[in-house]
Amino acid sequence: MIRILLDEHVSPSLVGRLGDKGVFAVAAVHVGLSGEPDAKIWNYAFENNFVVVTGNARDFIRLLDIEVHPGLIVLREAA
16 A cells, blocks of 8 residues: 655645545654654655655655655646
8 A cells, every 4th residue: 555745845635635545645744744854754754664745856856865765756836
C-alpha cells in the first residue's frame, strides 16, 4: 500500500480526500514536522516508508541522494 506524506507546500486537507480513495496519507504538520527543514521531512519519510508529495521540487530533488526510497511526487502550480 502506498503511504503519502504531504509537505507543507501541499494542503493538509488532502489527507481526508486521499483517505476516501483508500490511500494512507499524513501531512507534515500532523506528524510534528511543521516548520522543519526539508531534510528532516525527507528523513522522516524515508524512515517511515512514505512517498513525499510537494510543490517544492528544487529542495527535495537535491535530497535524492540515496539508492532506494519510496518516492517523490512534485505537484506543479497551475499556469
